[in-house]
Each structure stands twice: as structure tokens, then as C-alpha cells.
Amino acid sequence: MFSIHLRSIVRRLAFVALNAALVSAMYLLIASPILAVFTDQSERLIQLEAALAKERAIAAQENSLRLAAVNIRSSATSELFLAAASSGAMSADVQGRLKELFSQVGAHIQSIRVDEPFREGEIRYIAAYLQLTGTVATVRDALSAIETSKPYVFVKSAFLRLPSQVPGFASPVEPLLEAELTVVVPVRPQEEPR
Secondary structure, eight states, X not given: OHHHHHHHHHHHHHHXXXXXXXXXXXXXXXXXXXXXXXXXXXXHHHHHHHHHHHHHXXXXXXXXXXXXXXXXXXXXXXXXXXXXXSHHHHHHHXXXXXXXXXXXXXXXXXEXXXXXXXXXXXEEEEEEEEEEEEEHHHHHHHHHHHHHOSSOOEEEEEEEEOOOOOTTOOOSSOOEEEEEEEEEEEEOOOOOOO
């Protein structure tokens, strides 16, 4: 009789253990991947929200630039645009400003080329193409300096890369980063003679 009662308990425990194992397996095979997808999507949405906030901040700066273009004659906005009499003077001014800006943060300019001014909508711009090297922190500081400079300087494109290293040779210092940037500077419209 005791043996029958013991077998009944063992069967019940085996039944409970088997069901617990099946529930755990179903969780691991079905629920866990679904939760992982939701977690990944949540993290992705957080990253996208941060990127959207950054893009909105950039768009807000563009709107202030367009507003400044309309009110260009006021002295408060005149510092936001590059002012020069000729394209040669603008080119020299842009080169000088960029060299000064990047030397302040410790970035080394390898080359710089400034194109002729061009018009996009109501605003004239002058584009500069430059190659610079520096540590990751230096390049980050250089890009940050561009964002806060006056007259405005906008990064139109950026290409960053690590220079190739000899295999098996680790540099004891922070590696240098090579950056190729295309920046545009808005140009103040020339005043018409009165």
C-alpha cells in the first residue's frame, strides 16, 4: 500500500517536472526570442529618437540661417555670414578661418581646397574640401568647433578612416584618424549701391 502511494507521488512529481520542462522549453524556444525582438526594437527606437532629436536641432539651425538670410542687413545677423568683396578674398578668408579653427583643437590639416561660390536657393555658399589628421578626440573636437563657429560652417560630407597599420605592430599611443570633410560657408549678399 505504501509502495502504491509512493508510486503515485513519483508519477505526480514526474508529471509536474515534465510539464515544467515543457513550459521552460516553450519559453526558451518561443517567448524568449519574441522578447529579444521587442527589446532590440525598443533599443533601436531609443537610438532613432536620439538621432531624430539631433536632426531636429540641425534643422532648427538651418531655419535660423534662412531667417538670418532674410534679415541680413541687421547687424546681429551679419556675423553669421562670410563677408568678402571677391571670390578670391572669400577663398583666402575661408582657408584662414578653417586653418585657425582646426589648429585651435590640435588637428593637422594636410590639404585644403576652396571652390568658387555657388547659389542654393536664396543663399550663396562657398565650399571647402579638406583633409585632416588627428586623434579621435581631436577630430571630434574639430567637428564640434565647426558646429559652433561663426560665421556658420556646415559639414556637407565627412569620410573618416583609420590609416593602415603594419600587422602585428601595435602603436602605444592613440591611433590617428584621417578625415576628409566637405564644408560649406554661407556668404553674405553684396549690398547694392545706393
